[in-house]
Amino acid sequence: MKSLLTRWLLALTVAAATLVGLPSPAQAANWTPSSNPILFVHGWNSSASTWNTMISRFQADGWPSSYLRAFSYNTSQSNATTAQTVSQEVDKLLAATGATKVDIVTHSMGGLSSRYYLKNLASSGKVDRWVSLGGPNHGTSSANTCFSTACVEMRVGSTFLANLNSGDETPGSFTYGTFWSSCDGVINPADSTVLSGATNTKTACVGHLSLITDATIYGQVRDFVNP
Template sequence: MRIPYRTVGTLAAGALATLTVQAPVAGAQPAAAAPHPIVFVHGWNSSGSAWDTMAARFAADGWPASHLDTWTYNTGQSNATTASQLAQEINRVLAATGATKVDVVTHSMGGLSSRYYTKNLGGDSKVDAWVSLGGPNHGTDTAYFCGGASCTEMRPGSSFLTALNSGDETPGVSRYATWWSPCDSVINPDSSVALSGATNTRTACLSHSDLRTDATVYSQVKSFVG
């Protein structure tokens, strides 16, 4: 049976319309990749709960709960010991999320163990962005008023800091950034925080603890790790 020419034309037009709908849209963008998991490392005499405000902000801005690790550790032990435990924690987070790298956001003494990890334990291959909020990266006078291995290591001129700061202060392929406040009474001198090779930012007049909760600092940290 012959199919009328008009019918053939209708079928052809329909097929063309189908092909046109299925064709890629010019300029279409691929789905956005999931952000790196963030491992938060608190400071001396603190715990993972210190990050509740910042972690909640990251969650509100699209980070999945599985990608926000507010880790807790024993702050009295040597920062080298903490660095080894941090290595295990980061490996756990990578395995759980399927990510290839993490971002590390630290407060105060948390910057020391995480720097030890990136410098001495191969962490630079697993950390994309590293953040220090009020870190005693070159020591602080207030560490003379506390005891234990970790406090001794935070004192200016300690053997731990001398080794940590020898050579390249920001080694490997990781991106480094620090934030310091002129009103931080815990880190003395203020210049202790900044690292050679890092993006170093002076904040408004904030207390040591406020560095974790200030909205402006959060926005800047999010832009850096994002």
């Protein structure tokens, strides 16, 4: 009888949560009302849709859709220019949710514009945690074969990276985390992603794009931004 009553009460709770648009108990295992909204920044020659799998997983874990924002941008322009867009997107997400801080999750080149934003444009009160998935934080030889402004900035030894990495690689009161794979294949050297002062995690042997679709890595990212 007790087990039947427990199941009945749980069913009522789930139904009530569904009616008011709140996460069910199963979904809310990770998200809490104090969790930050998340801004996703894609990489070179990509778009906001690259985040569809990860966003759907965050939603399944209870994050409201209004707390998950991805946007597309011109990946040929300077990362310094894109940083201005990142700044605008952070402000939009804060305004839409009423939150006081956001977390930023990035893939590949998206880590560079967002790092520029944190170092040069961000108010320390706007961002809590930042994640780089396979970011060319110290350059990649793959960028030697493309010639847009953004590609030149991603080359090992570029002026852009020298300035970005000068002094403290993880400045401000933000919490930095990187995830990199020895089997990345696009970021060369693979450990280019690693930053001094960050929590640096070597993942399983996965390719560059799998860093944003692998279920295990998703769980690691989720737990990093929502400790």
